[in-house]
Amino acid sequence: MNIKCKLILLIIFVSSCSIYSQQFRLNGMGGLSFSVLDKEMSLDLYDFGNNPAWLVESEKEMWLNIDPSISNEWGNYRRKYSSEGIYNLNTGVTGVKPLGNAGTFKAAAYYQYQYRRNQYRTLKKDTYAGEAFFFTDTTAANVRFNGPVFMFSHSMELLKDLYIGAEINYRIMSGLKKKYSYAETTYRNVTINAGLAYKVSNDLILGASYFLNDEQEKITAEDVNLFSIESYQFRGETFAVLYRNTSVYQKVKKQRNELTLQGYYKPLDNITIGANCSYSESETNILVPRANLIDAPEGYSSNGEYSANLQLQYKIDNNALIGLKAKYNKIDNWSKNDTRNLLLWEWNTNALELGFGGSYMFDVNDLVVGLEYSRIINNADSSKYIDYRFNNIKSNDNLIKAGFELAIIKGLKFRGGINYYNMEYDLIYGGKDVTFMLYTLGASYYYSDLAIVDVYAGYSDCKVKENDNLMRNNFNTKLTLRLFTF
Amino acid sequence: MRYLKIILLLSLFALAACREEGPVLVDGNAELRIVGLWDTSSTEGVVKYAPLSGAKVILNSEYGSFVRYLDEEGKIYIGNLPSAIYDVSVRRPHPQDERIIVVGNLKGIEVNPGSTVVDTIFGKAISSSGISINEIYSGGPVNSSFFFYDQYIELYNSSDSVKYLDGMTIMRVSGNSEDGQSGPGADEGEDGDIDGVTYIFKFPGNPGEKNYPFEPKSFVVLASDGVNHKTTVPSAVDLSRADWEFYNQYSVNDIDNPSVKNLFNIRSDKTVDFLISLNSDVIVLASGRDTVWSDGVDIETIIDGVEYQSSANSLQTLDDRVDRGWVLSPSKYGGKSMQRREPGVDTNDGTLDWEIISAPTPGYQK
Numbered sequence: 064m065n066i067k068c069k070l071i072l073l074i075i076f077v078s079s080c081s082i083y084s085q086q087f088r089l090n091g092m093g094g095l096s097f098s099v100l101d102k103e104m105s106l107d108l109y110d111f112g113n114n115p116a117w118l119v120e121s122e123k124e125m126w127l128n129i130d131p132s133i134s135n136e137w138g139n140y141r142r143k144y145s146s147e148g149i150y151n152l153n154t155g156v157t158g159v160k161p162l163g164n165a166g167t168f169k170a171a172a173y174y175q176y177q178y179r180r181n182q183y184r185t186l187k188k189d190t191y192a193g194e195a196f197f198f199t200d201t202t203a204a205n206v207r208f209n210g211p212v213f214m215f216s217h218s219m220e221l222l223k224d225l226y227i228g229a230e231i232n233y234r235i236m237s238g239l240k241k242k243y244s245y246a247e248t249t250y251r252n253v254t255i256n257a258g259l260a261y262k263v264s265n266d267l268i269l270g271a272s273y274f275l276n277d278e279q280e281k282i283t284a285e286d287v288n289l290f291s292i293e294s295y296q297f298r299g300e301t302f303a304v305l306y307r308n309t310s311v312y313q314k315v316k317k318q319r320n321e322l323t324l325q326g327y328y329k330p331l332d333n334i335t336i337g338a339n340c341s342y343s344e345s346e347t348n349i350l351v352p353r354a355n356l357i358d359a360p361e362g363y364s365s366n367g368e369y370s371a372n373l374q375l376q377y378k379i380d381n382n383a384l385i386g387l388k389a390k391y392n393k394i395d396n397w398s399k400n401d402t403r404n405l406l407l408w409e410w411n412t413n414a415l416e417l418g419f420g421g422s423y424m425f426d427v428n429d430l431v432v433g434l435e436y437s438r439i440i441n442n443a444d445s446s447k448y449i450d451y452r453f454n455n456i457k458s459n460d461n462l463i464k465a466g467f468e469l470a471i472i473k474g475l476k477f478r479g480g481i482n483y484y485n486m487e488y489d490l491i492y493g494g495k496d497v498t499f500m501l502y503t504l505g506a507s508y509y510y511s512d513l514a515i516v517d518v519y520a521g522y523s524d525c526k527v528k529e530n531d532n533l534m535r536n537n538f539n540t541k542l543t544l545r546l547f548t549f
Numbered sequence: 550m551r552y553l554k555i556i557l558l559l560s561l562f563a564l565a566a567c568r569e570e571g572p573v574l575v576d577g578n579a580e581l582r583i584v585g586l587w588d589t590s591s592t593e594g595v596v597k598y599a600p601l602s603g604a605k606v607i608l609n610s611e612y613g614s615f616v617r618y619l620d621e622e623g624k625i626y627i628g629n630l631p632s633a634i635y636d637v638s639v640r641r642p643h644p645q646d647e648r649i650i651v652v653g654n655l656k657g658i659e660v661n662p663g664s665t666v667v668d669t670i671f672g673k674a675i676s677s678s679g680i681s682i683n684e685i686y687s688g689g690p691v692n693s694s695f696f697f698y699d700q701y702i703e704l705y706n707s708s709d710s711v712k713y714l715d716g717m718t719i720m721r722v723s724g725n726s727e728d729g730q731s732g733p734g735a736d737e738g739e740d741g742d743i744d745g746v747t748y749i750f751k752f753p754g755n756p757g758e759k760n761y762p763f764e765p766k767s768f769v770v771l772a773s774d775g776v777n778h779k780t781t782v783p784s785a786v787d788l789s790r791a792d793w794e795f796y797n798q799y800s801v802n803d804i805d806n807p808s809v810k811n812l813f814n815i816r817s818d819k820t821v822d823f824l825i826s827l828n829s830d831v832i833v834l835a836s837g838r839d840t841v842w843s844d845g846v847d848i849e850t851i852i853d854g855v856e857y858q859s860s861a862n863s864l865q866t867l868d869d870r871v872d873r874g875w876v877l878s879p880s881k882y883g884g885k886s887m888q889r890r891e892p893g894v895d896t897n898d899g900t901l902d903w904e905i906i907s908a909p910t911p912g913y914q915k
Contacts, residue, residue: 290880290881290882291827291828291859291880291881293880298576298631299577302577302612302631303612303613304611304612304861304862305613305860305861305877306860306861306862307828307859307860307861307880308859308860344567344568346569353862354862365568365569365571367568397571399571399572400576400632403576403632403662404572404574405572405574405575405576405632405662406571406572406573406574406575406576407575407576407577409571448575448576448577448578449575449576449577449631450577451577451578451628451629
């Protein structure tokens, strides 16, 4: 391999990154979350409650992350319209700049590239989004999506102990199917997250945030080389309306509103509690050209979601910590045929996760060892009237995470971790007795107070007990270069 | 602070309250019960119905068409149907004579959510209806060089007697499409003819003459060019043995195979070959007795007409008196063809009479 090729590969590797990938320490430790103290995954309103108003208190230092990442997913344990595999390459930077009395500013700019291998017929970017609608042509092909993402966030203390903040994300992507029908996608996504936080005392902080997500996906396939475009608008999975023309077109519009209340409470010096609850509702409109209308309603889907999340960390002493977690999530969703106002599919899920874990920091080489266990109880009820398919599924899942961090020499730390996740019933892919294993490795090098270099690699495989041939694998690696002066 | 918390909580509840309710009626739970009967009486005035046992049932709706079969008692139950407007055709060969087809059609059955539609279809024996357009191959073979010159139209004589093609005309009707006009094949001005003729070719001779016989129960292939197109594109059709080819005597470069008889152009302003649209057109066969095509072709002289369209939501433009339906054509360059489900069986409803077949069948029917 010549130097030019090596250089190009190095640039690709260094310049690809995953969005906002700042939890590199915990990622390397097998994804431990509530049982380890971590500066970037605390229980405060910003890290835990996703309230931008608390950014000014959560981020006190200036830093700049350069985050390249690359991942590859493959395997035959997938759904009908899933691709055989996906490459992801991401690149970009995230920076935080405290501005004194003017608050704290955070910004990010990334570029994402995704390559889906041999995706079967579907033309939508997010095929399985809980809606009863599919849009397909007649071929399986490679599909790529790429485009930039920008994020701006600002937070400040407006009045004494009253904080405000807002975060705006803007993402635009273009997609291209590399075979007939050569469908092109233009995807635009804007999110706004605005929050308020009030510090009742140093031990009690309350907050609220409003999140708006607005996205639009426009899919067009033009008469390429005089071939007419044959496409199918599926209502459910069985019945489809054929559209054949010199050009076909569909627009998917989504909007989501979410209101979240957050709380942070420290009743004792060694106990910290983080809590948040939210309600969101979203709607999806499928629009197609019909008669004289450019955007005639074809399908509509409505989604409502309740969520509550509570975590507690109890610091027994300077070395030992115990963590508890309770999370509840409930989703109601329905889809209708908009042309006749008829219900096609309704489903609801609720999930309760109860977890406990602990970590211990040894005095030797700053060795930290953590272990978490979560029991997840899932219930799903689905009535797909249009396909005459009815399901009621209960699944009791077990998730075990273990991880460690070890300082080999001063400034150099190694991390490792493992996840074991057993699902009685995989609600997404449909497999029974599914085992998901994740193995992680990471390392950080602290170069005085100037920079940190962090690398992470994770490999996962997902297997179905009933069928040894069904597997899904993922390998991803990230490099984070954090600069404290720039 | 307390007010702030109350406002936030109220906002949460307000957000939860404004979500739209889902529809009460569901799609996919309609039922269709059909009984197929046909009149077997041999004595005039005495009606004797028998079940259409084992007959093929074709359901056509915006979701495409699918096929089921009646049971021994001539009944069928189809459940879990999505709400739509269905056209149903029941057809079976006559038990005593397979050359006769018993056909019954029901059009425009509105199947509403949760409803059970019960209906009876009465079949009629159809035979000896004469000449009809039996197959249209327009979309071209599978190829990437945009080749579609192996087009042909197939006729079938379903009668028991020899017919004669002398003086008959075959037309492509794609005009009458200006703003304010009703489209190809419509009776513009309601003067009893169809309008929009763009190409009109004629068999030699005059109506009533008997020089060009069309044998009973046989096919006649009218090729755009009667040559072996496989030499150009391997997946194309060999039409060197076609019965007839369209020859435009006003063209300077139209191919003329001397071993294939010619149909001639009667529009001197058209100097290209008889080529039809790949996936959307109207084809009409007429007796040739109406010699003034420019003011429209009299419906009473039309022997058969077929409209094919590319999209499931297309609107029919061909006059109802010629045909009450239209055929959903295959895609371009897919090597597929359109033909009548049974040779020559014409119930005057193209939607139910025609089907897409995976490969062209010039001069025969699979």
